[in-house]
Amino acid sequence: MEIAGARLAFTTDSYVVSPIRFPGGDIGELAVNGTINDLAMMGAQPAAISLAYVIEEGLPLEDLRVITMSAAAAAARAGARIVTGDTKVVGRGQADKLFVNTAGIGVVADGVAPSADRASVGDAVILSGPIGLHGVAIMSVREGLEFEVEIKSDTQALNGLVAAMLAVEPDIHVLRDPTRGGLSSALNEIAGGSGVGMVLDEPAIPIPGPVRAACEFLGLDPFHVANEGKLVAIVPAASAAAVVSAMRANPAGAEAAIIGHVVADHPGMVTLRTIVGSERIVDMLVGEQLPRIC
Amino acid sequence: MEIAGARLAFTTDSYVVSPIRFPGGDIGELAVNGTINDLAMMGAQPAAISLAYVIEEGLPLEDLRVITMSAAAAAARAGARIVTGDTKVVGRGQADKLFVNTAGIGVVADGVAPSADRASVGDAVILSGPIGLHGVAIMSVREGLEFEVEIKSDTQALNGLVAAMLAVEPDIHVLRDPTRGGLSSALNEIAGGSGVGMVLDEPAIPIPGPVRAACEFLGLDPFHVANEGKLVAIVPAASAAAVVSAMRANPAGAEAAIIGHVVADHPGMVTLRTIVGSERIVDMLVGEQLPRIC
Numbered sequence: 361m362e363i364a365g366a367r368l369a370f371t372t373d374s375y376v377v378s379p380i381r382f383p384g385g386d387i388g389e390l391a392v393n394g395t396i397n398d399l400a401m402m403g404a405q406p407a408a409i410s411l412a413y414v415i416e417e418g419l420p421l422e423d424l425r426v427i428t429m430s431a432a433a434a435a436a437r438a439g440a441r442i443v444t445g446d447t448k449v450v451g452r453g454q455a456d457k458l459f460v461n462t463a464g465i466g467v468v469a470d471g472v473a474p475s476a477d478r479a480s481v482g483d484a485v486i487l488s489g490p491i492g493l494h495g496v497a498i499m500s501v502r503e504g505l506e507f508e509v510e511i512k513s514d515t516q517a518l519n520g521l522v523a524a525m526l527a528v529e530p531d532i533h534v535l536r537d538p539t540r541g542g543l544s545s546a547l548n549e550i551a552g553g554s555g556v557g558m559v560l561d562e563p564a565i566p567i568p569g570p571v572r573a574a575c576e577f578l579g580l581d582p583f584h585v586a587n588e589g590k591l592v593a594i595v596p597a598a599s600a601a602a603v604v605s606a607m608r609a610n611p612a613g614a615e616a617a618i619i620g621h622v623v624a625d626h627p628g629m630v631t632l633r634t635i636v637g638s639e640r641i642v643d644m645l646v647g648e649q650l651p652r653i654c
Numbered sequence: 655m656e657i658a659g660a661r662l663a664f665t666t667d668s669y670v671v672s673p674i675r676f677p678g679g680d681i682g683e684l685a686v687n688g689t690i691n692d693l694a695m696m697g698a699q700p701a702a703i704s705l706a707y708v709i710e711e712g713l714p715l716e717d718l719r720v721i722t723m724s725a726a727a728a729a730a731r732a733g734a735r736i737v738t739g740d741t742k743v744v745g746r747g748q749a750d751k752l753f754v755n756t757a758g759i760g761v762v763a764d765g766v767a768p769s770a771d772r773a774s775v776g777d778a779v780i781l782s783g784p785i786g787l788h789g790v791a792i793m794s795v796r797e798g799l800e801f802e803v804e805i806k807s808d809t810q811a812l813n814g815l816v817a818a819m820l821a822v823e824p825d826i827h828v829l830r831d832p833t834r835g836g837l838s839s840a841l842n843e844i845a846g847g848s849g850v851g852m853v854l855d856e857p858a859i860p861i862p863g864p865v866r867a868a869c870e871f872l873g874l875d876p877f878h879v880a881n882e883g884k885l886v887a888i889v890p891a892a893s894a895a896a897v898v899s900a901m902r903a904n905p906a907g908a909e910a911a912i913i914g915h916v917v918a919d920h921p922g923m924v925t926l927r928t929i930v931g932s933e934r935i936v937d938m939l940v941g942e943q944l945p946r947i948c
Contacts, residue, residue, distance in 0.1 A: 410666035
């Protein structure tokens, strides 16, 4: 989008996650990181963020203080500024504690144009790190589950990681953060949007042991669980190794890996070569598996 | 704010008005007009608008359809585009029907810099039209009141009116839309921000008969009631008459008038010369007189 001669990205998201404070973060940090990541997935670096609250009467002021500090800190870490805000209060029972909206303006460099319809046969599919942490962290708290190892949300800003990737390969074809619907939905949307197939390599996809255990217990598929600090990139095969190297040098991409390839076969469909050598379809999540996860 | 060389304004507002459809408009139109007006009060013309919903499960789809059409139509009328959006659904009883957030990016012309701290002694205080319509329309529906003449919200976009004003006088000192807290709060904030006094002329301030009657009945002060399609401008005395003429040529400013002047006396205080010749203080609204009015 061009405004007054500047190449800008603009995005908005409301956050209704429950609980509003969870292992690894809270709704304020989640909202700021989420909007920064939406911009980053458009290849943009964040310039300005807005923050708007709908508060249920009776929300403890301490919660509001912690969440606001956490939103401000998240913006500062990503080099973004919260420049405008709004607060509305509704009566008890007219909202559930706190809803947060963030919108963001980002600046897109010339030559950068990632888009879900640009995956091309032969491209590499790159994942920035282990999946399933955010969704499982939220569900565990809600279900009152405790695991030996606490599972924490992976909420983090990815704009620094994206900048490092674009420095190596400005023409990254697709960037997507696998939030609602998880890795599976993100890749299926790209396959559908680009009219290509994808073949993934199961052993290459990192699923933390505690996430795997919790998913079995809760009846979830880790491929469908929301992430809030991970990205998928579709990049030309020739630069894939260099992009992964650049990602691994960044804390947000320390476990980045090529997890598969774009193929001409079965357009619109994503398949997985499993550890035992069989091949299965990675299906799109229909409906909402986990309500109020973000 | 300058982003990538462009002089931009950025603003956000959440809307929690109850009821979501009311005489003269609905929450979708209100939200779009409100954000366009926030930009206009910064001297900006709208370039891009975001629209985000938090929906309570069970909201009739017909309401959502009407409200979305109405938001789109409001944007189109103002020459703005809704370029991004988001939808979250929460369970029954976790929100009250529908909350709407809009954020907006506007473009500010060079030399335009209205600000609440720029009112200067001798300036004219201009009001764009009759006050009290939005707040009284909402309260009347909520209280189940019917008047002989239906009172409709004045929700409308003011960017066209502001453009007409700036064409005559690019250096308008202050622009403010008297929403929450009404005319009284808007003028008090300007007087406080600029360290000046104001003297208003009661007969010059248009209060529609039905608004006056409803306010008496409901125990409200029309000066404190929210407006959603009006503005106050503080302009150099030399150009005030020309600005008013330009406003009157625009439908949104057909009843524009000079309602008072900025004075050196009683800094931070707004006084009113009443119809009977006495002088009274126009006080700031403390707390929220009318919850969920916008």
